[in-house]
Amino acid sequence: MATEAKTPELIVSVSPHVRGDETVGRIMWTVNLSLLPAFIMSVYYFGPLAAYVTGLCIVTSVLFEHFYQVSLKKKSTIGDGSAFLTGLLLGLNLPPSVPFYIPVVGSLVAIIITKLLFGGLGYNIFNPALIGRAFLLISFPKLMTIWSEPTAQFVALDAKTTATPLGILKEGGIAKLVEVFGDKTDLYMNLLMGSRAGSLGETSVIALLIGAALLMYRGYITWHIPFSFLATVGVMAWALGGDSGFFTGDPLIHLLSGGLILGAFFMATDYVTCPSIRKGQIIFGIGCGAITMMIRLKGGFPEGVMFAILLMNCFAPLIDRSVKARMFGAIKEKKEQKK
C-alpha cells in the first residue's frame, strides 16, 4: 500500500453537488435583524418596559435552550439564532405590561415543550413562539389582555390601559372605532405607524413591512404565504365584515390591525412549520386567512391570527403530501369502477 495517491480524474459523489453559502444561522440572524425596526418602534411607543419584556423573553429562551442541551450532553445550538428568534417573536407578541414570570413561562413552553422535546430545530410541529403565547393567553387570560396606550414618551411606567382596535371593533363596531381615533384618515395613519394599543411588536405596520421587504429581497421568504394570507383576510373582511350586508366591509382596518402583518410575514412563513411546496403554501395562506377572519368576525376572541397559524401548522404535512408533483412520466392509474 505504498502507492502515492493520484489526483482523481473523475469524482463520483452523491448530491448535493452545489452548495450555497447560506446557513441556518445566517438566515435566522437576518430574520432577527429584520425584526429590529419593529422592536425599535415598540420601545418608542411603549417605553423601556417593551425592551425589558422582549429582552427577558430572549434571555430566558436562549438560556433554556442552552441548559437543556448541556444537561443532555448535546451540542448547544444557541449560536444559530433560532432560540433568539423564538424569544424575540414571543416578546413582540406580548402585551406591554406583563409581570416578569409571564415571559419566563412563555419561553419555557416555547423552547422546551414545543421545540426541544419534539427534537429541536426542524422537528417542531408548531411555531414555538406562538405556542408559548397561546399557552400564556389561556393560562393568564386577564394579564394577557391588559393593553397599555402608546405614549411615545419613553416614560410609560404607569400607562393608561385601553382596548385594541380589534377589541373596539368587536364591542362597538366600526363607527365607534373611527370615533376613538378621530376620523378615518387618522385611523389608517395611526394603524400604519403603530400608534395604537396592542402587542409590543405588532402595532407598527410600516416597521414590520420594512423588515419583511428585507427578507423578501434576500429571498428568505416568498410572496406565496403572506400574500395569500393577506388577500384572503382582505376579501373576507370586505365581503363579510360589513355592518350593512355583504360586500360593505372595510378590508383596510382588518389588514392593518391586530397581529396580521407580523403573523403573515414572520410567523406563518417559518420554514419548519409551513408547507415547502409553492402550491401548498398558497393553500396554507388561504387557510390561515379564512380561520383568522372567522375568529375575528364570529369567534369569542377579538384576534385570531395566532390560532389560525397554529391550526394550519397541523395541516402543513397533509398539504405538502396532497400537492406533491406527479412523478415525471408516471401514468395515473384509472380507478376501477364499482359494479
Add this chain to the structure above:
Amino acid sequence: MSLKPKSNRELIKNGMFGENTIFRMAISLCPSIAVTNGMKNGLALGIAVVFVQTMVNATVSLMRNFIHPKIRIPIFMLIIAGYVTIIDLLMATYARPIYKEIGLYIQIIVAFASIFARAEVFANKNKVWPSICDGLGMGIGFLLAMLVISFFRELLGKGELFGYSLIAGNPLLIMILPAGGFLAVGLLMGFFNWIDMRFFGGKGASGV
C-alpha cells in the same frame, strides 16, 4: 413475557409499576384527562377502579371454567357492569358531592379498557388468588397514576391541593383545562420512561 408464573407480590408490583395502566400501557387515558383536575376527584375515581378491577378479576377467575369462550365478552361486560352499578349506587349514596362532579365517569368505568383487558388477558386464564392480586395491583397502579397527574394539575392549575389553597397568585389556568391534561400526562409519561431507562435499565414504554 416471562414464562415463570409470578408470585402474588410480584403481580401487585407489576400492576403498580411495570405495567402501569396509564404510564406504561397508555390505556384508559380518557379518565386520566377528564377527571384529574382535582385530587379529590382523582382519588374517588381511583378507589372506584380498584374496587371494580379487583372484584371483576375475582369473579371472572372463579367463573372461567363455566364461561363458554365464544360468549365470554358479553359475559365479562355483564360482570363489569354489575360491579360498576354497585360502586355507582354506593357513591351516589355516601359520597354525594363528589358523585355530582364525576358521576358520569363512575358509570363509564364499564368501558374502561384496562378493566376489560385484565379480565380477558389475566383473570380468564389464572386462579382466583393471583387474579385478585393482579386486579389489586392494576387498580392501585391506576389510582397512583391518577393521584400523580391530579397533584400536578391541581397544584399548578388552581394553586390548591384537595381544595385547600396553597399558592397565592395567578395559577396556570391551562392546567385544569383539557389541554393541560394532555400536557401533564405526556410529560409525566416521559418522566417515568426516563426513570425506567436511567435507573432500571428498561427500554422505555411506547404505549405497547
